[in-house]
Amino acid sequence: xxxxxxxxxxxxxxxxxxxxxxxxxxxxxxxxxxxxxxxxxxxxxxxxxxxxxxxxxxxxxxxxxxxxxxxxxxxxxxxxxxxxxxxxxx
Numbered sequence: 505x506x507x508x509x510x511x512x513x514x515x516x517x518x519x520x521x522x523x524x525x526x527x528x529x530x531x532x533x534x535x536x537x538x539x540x541x542x543x544x545x546x547x548x549x550x551x552x553x554x555x556x557x558x559x560x561x562x563x564x565x566x567x568x569x570x571x572x573x574x575x576x577x578x579x580x581x582x583x584x585x586x587x588x589x590x591x592x593x594x
Contacts, residue, residue, distance in 0.1 A: 515576075518569040526562025529555045 533555035 512576075515569055515572050518565050518572070522562045522565035522569060524562075525558045525565065529558025529560075529562060532558065 533552060536551040536555070
């Protein structure tokens with residue numbers, strides 16, 4: 505099994521965290537706003553802001569992870585072209 509580089513490992517963790525945050529945000533919103541009425545004094549807006557923040561966190565981490573992956577591919581392509589240029593290949 506190939507060992508992951510630190511960047512690949514960080515990207516994998518970010519991806520899982522983004523999916524978990526997004527899923528929790530949607531789950532909290534669906535369950536608390538549609539199925540379970542709040543117990544005690546809590547406004548539905550408090551529940552919705554928590555779920556919206558979790559969804560936002562998941563979205564931002566997902567965008568950052570996507571950017572990191574594309575930037576790594578771009579860097580790999582540049583390195584490959586430089587290596588080919590040094591060797592006299594095209």
